[in-house]
Amino acid sequence: MNDYEHIKKQDPEIFASLEGEEHREAEGLELIPSENYVSMAVREANGSCLTNKYSEGYPGKRYYGGQTYTDMVETLAIERAKKLFNCGYANVQTLGGANANIAMYFALLQPGDTVLGMDLSHGGHLTHGHPVTYLTKIFNFVRYKMKDPNTGEIDYDEMLRVAKESKPKIVLAGFSAYPRELNYAKFVEIAREVGAYAVMDIAHIAGLIAGKAVKSPFDFGFDVMTSTTHKTLRGPRGGLILTRDNEEIAKKIDKMVFPGLQGGPHMNNIAAKAVAFDEALQPAFQTYAVQILKNAKAMEKIFLDNGVRLLTSGTSNHLLLADVFGSLGITGQEAETLLDQAGITLNKNSIADDTRKPMDPSGIRFGTPAITTRKFTEKESAQVAQLMVDVMKNKSDEKKLAAIREEIRTLCKKFPIPESFV
Numbered sequence: 001m002n003d004y005e006h007i008k009k010q011d012p013e014i015f016a017s018l019e020g021e022e023h024r025e026a027e028g029l030e031l032i033p034s035e036n037y038v039s040m041a042v043r044e045a046n047g048s049c050l051t052n053k054y055s056e057g058y059p060g061k062r063y064y065g066g067q068t069y070t071d072m073v074e075t076l077a078i079e080r081a082k083k084l085f086n087c088g089y090a091n092v093q094t095l096g097g098a099n100a101n102i103a104m105y106f107a108l109l110q111p112g113d114t115v116l117g118m119d120l121s122h123g124g125h126l127t128h129g130h131p132v133t134y135l136t137k138i139f140n141f142v143r144y145k146m147k148d149p150n151t152g153e154i155d156y157d158e159m160l161r162v163a164k165e166s167k168p169k170i171v172l173a174g175f176s177a178y179p180r181e182l183n184y185a186k187f188v189e190i191a192r193e194v195g196a197y198a199v200m201d202i203a204h205i206a207g208l209i210a211g212k213a214v215k216s217p218f219d220f221g222f223d224v225m226t227s228t229t230h231k232t233l234r235g236p237r238g239g240l241i242l243t244r245d246n247e248e249i250a251k252k253i254d255k256m257v258f259p260g261l262q263g264g265p266h267m268n269n270i271a272a273k274a275v276a277f278d279e280a281l282q283p284a285f286q287t288y289a290v291q292i293l294k295n296a297k298a299m300e301k302i303f304l305d306n307g308v309r310l311l312t313s314g315t316s317n318h319l320l321l322a323d324v325f326g327s328l329g330i331t332g333q334e335a336e337t338l339l340d341q342a343g344i345t346l347n348k349n350s351i352a353d354d355t356r357k358p359m360d361p362s363g364i365r366f367g368t369p370a371i372t373t374r375k376f377t378e379k380e381s382a383q384v385a386q387l388m389v390d391v392m393k394n395k396s397d398e399k400k401l402a403a404i405r406e407e408i409r410t411l412c413k414k415f416p417i418p419e420s421f422v
């Protein structure tokens with residue numbers, strides 16, 4: 001835990017919030033599947049002197065002087081990312097996953113071009129073409145869905161039909177609430193058939209790919225992958241764009257990130273990405289990635305044994321989506337609040353074809369990246385899943401809920417957040 005000695009002296013209000021958050025993270029369980037705990041090394045890099053430096057441009061081609069160390073840092077980050085994802089090109093400057101997707105669209109498309117992406121209500125992401133985003137004023141988004149929410153299989157026939165009809169320039173795979181592996185070969189086949197780029201937003205599963213716990217879309221011929229660095233990959237908040245082997249595409253992406261859309265890169269953040277990539281290159285990270293999947297399976301079993309409907313009937317990755325309204329008569333919002341009080345943080349989530357509103361949907365989404373960082377195995381993951389079900393089934397039993405809160409605290413003490421992974 002950081003002691004924030006300078007902030008403590010200088011800014012007691014911010015210090016109080018930082019201290020509060022340190023305790024919240026230490027004393028509760030993080031089950032939001034897009035969150036994780038980074039090492040102290042990543043935090044040091046993120047809070048380093050590099051925040052002082054302007055470095056517009058790329059290594060060896062900068063607009064300002066004084067770039068000896070920034071060039072070293074960014075080159076290391078790029079080389080490590082390429083090694084981690086076995087690809088030819090990496091841009092490490094995008095500030096987040098949305099920015100990475102925006103840069104990728106602007107690099108590969110002209111205004112008015114079409115993107116075929118996964119429907120948000122079936123697991124896709126806002127930046128994959130939801131009408132609330134400004135992107136939909138510039139590009140035309142068409143969608144594909146699951147054929148059956150109980151199996152999770154994508155309707156590839158319908159996808160091909162829509163692709164032939166709408167002639168997308170990008171066939172986009174990727175999701176933020178989908179618990180299964182996609183059929184990458186099918187995506188590439190459809191993209192090639194209509195002359196589109198095959199792109200995957202791997203933000204959620206980047207760490208699983210890096211840790212070789214799941215397949216890499218690049219091995220199936222995807223052209224580009226966009227990502228965040230802070231989810232399963234366990235780095236600082238940030239974005240990443242990877243190009244498999246096409247230098248022309250990589251050049252377009254670099255040019256669009258800077259100067260097309262961004263100014264000076266956040267070099268402190270890039271240093272933190274480099275540190276996290278090095279951690280992910282270590283053999284221990286592969287064990288971590290595999291354990292994430294095992295822990296999710298252990299949670300799956302408890303929910304199914306308790307008669308809770310899981311979307312796609314379970315999981316093949318790090319996350320689960322439970323229809324708690326349909327199964328337990330508790331709304332997603334109620335479940336999120338109750339579980340938070342018990343020391344378990346997760347998020348309410350719409351389920352496919354949800355009849356309830358997004359702010360109080362039928363489902364909850366949860367996952368295992370952060371608890372696995374805490375070294376939970378299947379045993380503790382199953383224990384937590386059972387406690388979650390108990391909370392939701394006993395929502396009016398104050399005594400029982402207090403006992404569960406205590407059990408969570410004890411688990412957190414037994415499994416402190418690690419400071420280092422090497």
Ligand code: DSN
Pocket residue numbers: 034097125176177
């Ligand atoms: N907010 C992220 C998530 O939770 O999946 C996606 O952007």
